Amino acid sequence: MATPTTQLRVLVAGGGTAGHIEPALAVAEALVRDHGAEVLALGTPKGLETDLVPARGFDLKLIDPVPVPRKPSVALLKLPYRVVRAVRQTQAIIRKHNIDVVAGFGGYVSAPAYIAARLTRTPFVVHEANARAGMANKLGVRLGGVGLNAVADSGMPGQVVGVPIRASLSQQPTAADRAAACELWGLRPELPTLLVTGGSQGARSINNALAVAAPAIVAAGFQILHAYGKKNEAPDAVPGYVAVPYIERMDLALAVADLIVSRAGAMTVAEVTAAAVPALYVPLPHGNGEQALNAMPIVNAGGAQLIPDSELDGTKLAEAVIALLGDADLRQHMSRVASETGLGHAAEEVATIVAGLSRRA
Template sequence: MTHSGLSVLVAGGGTAGHIEPALAVADALVVNHGAKVTALGTPKGLERELVPARGFPLELIDPVPVPRKPSIALLKLPFRVVKAVNQTRAILDKIEADVVVGFGGYVSAPAYIAAKLNKIPFVIHEANARAGMANKLGVRLGGIGLNAVENSGMKGQVVGVPISSSLAEQPSWEKRTAGFAKWGLDSAKKTLLVTGGSQGARSINNAMAECVEDIVGAGFQVLHAYGKKNKEPKTMPGYVAVPYIETMDLAYAVADLVVSRAGAMTVAEVTASGIPALYVPLPHGNGEQALNAMPVVDAGGAQLIDDAELTGDRLGESVIALLRDEDLRSHMVRAAQATGFGHAANEIADIVAKLAHK
């Protein structure tokens, strides 16, 4: 596509939770505004794989993690910040950036500081229910804040979570058929999709190992993304285990129920797809995962299981009860659809384009 002259730098490196919303907005900027979009990342993040696969140029800077305890690394932090900011300022000049959009993570703070120093407008999107330090810094520096939910601790308009356009709609029958074929699943059986991220899936994996025979024995089937860093589980007829799922649109298309952590992106994608969910919030951090899921839980589109209460018996009983209850799942589908989650990418792209034109 011939671009309109609008040059945008999106900063959201590190984890998929930062990268995917950045790429969703990048897609909307290209399609709706003819923008030229460049992504900012580090050599250590998942963006090295995800960004080129989506067709966007990737510029790299040194990562600037913030040490939690006093150390030599903490003493070196100011010098690392200055270096990363200077690297980012050079990139902004190189691509003749009109505007910067940040989504949190290691690369965002240098991006916000560099934009401020280069006198380029910038936008900050916070996907989680509790804002991170980098995004709070961005708003304090004068960036325009946008929140996924209310009361994140960061000033800004509430717009929701941007997700890929392929996930922001009800799955089609064609995708459902393709998903069954891809993983060798039985289209006549109800399907449970289980996921949780490379490290966050560990307790979910352990509980699944204890109850998967009961779930399969009850007449259901399971597609389980157990995480590349975790041990491969033993499979059986009706139980498909894979380290990672790249085509999540097909996975959601076959799912009648989802069991997962409650990252902001996951909640938005599952909700936009209209799939009932059992969320097991990651117990670490500041409790933001439970808060991410609460709007959908309160609406009746999902249920929560506390990680400390997650056992094979609890998970198996909950899954089997939901998959057997057609009326309850239908109610959960309608409740999820009514929340309006997952349609923020276009709105954010419009805000970015208007800011740049000003």
């Protein structure tokens, strides 16, 4: 039986990929910092949350994964049983820990959370980070969750609040941050720096293009910091080209970056825009086209540029990067446009909404 407590208790559900986990953790940190809440995270053994959540100091509660088969199969026949089992596991967590509010951020782990919240009569929030809402979040709103959107017209009803990002990424980088980044990665402070994030799922085309473009970029007088992904083969060493499997201090990476090349996940676009870093986005060509939609507001405003994945190759990447890094006035304009968006406070706003939904309130 749960022990009564006067402290607000929240269960955040956003597992699988960083695009679901990072907004959940940003709100979790705001709930602790601003509302004195105790926050638990819900996930499965198969997602990145098994690494990311404990590293940020939160207690992770695991339930069985509920993959949705795309084709008729035995696994599809087992889906109802798996959903029921995951929902019951989540109900047990809600009851055992006396959860006041559930906050979901999409992905497979969120659907059981929404259903369990409805069955236990626990208030819940549904946050959609992408420009097009996913199935789990649409279900959550239909079940009675309070819908919150990163952008308008996502296909899911709800207030527009932006994408929650962690506090360390919502501040404009300082000269001290840039110096710390140069020391950490052995970069030269006087050279313009290209940051490339090629470690996300489906970023192979970016890594392949950079392998061809890197020598030309370095020869033009620039340097590169490249996160190539833990599961990918390390690139060949080139002077002026620092390749690492993963970047833990993304705040420092953004501080040293004069330009970033990356996919256009909602979380990435929000973080890069809040840091006012000029960007060259290569949207993932799969799915329902949400990555291109994520990037278009800042691209149309002039704070970023876009290259379709189908047009990306080493030559085009080198030309685009060299042109941008060689034009300080254009980059200053792009940075100013990004800084004028006002992004960076969504985590606090969502945390306030979650706290207000508490059964204690």
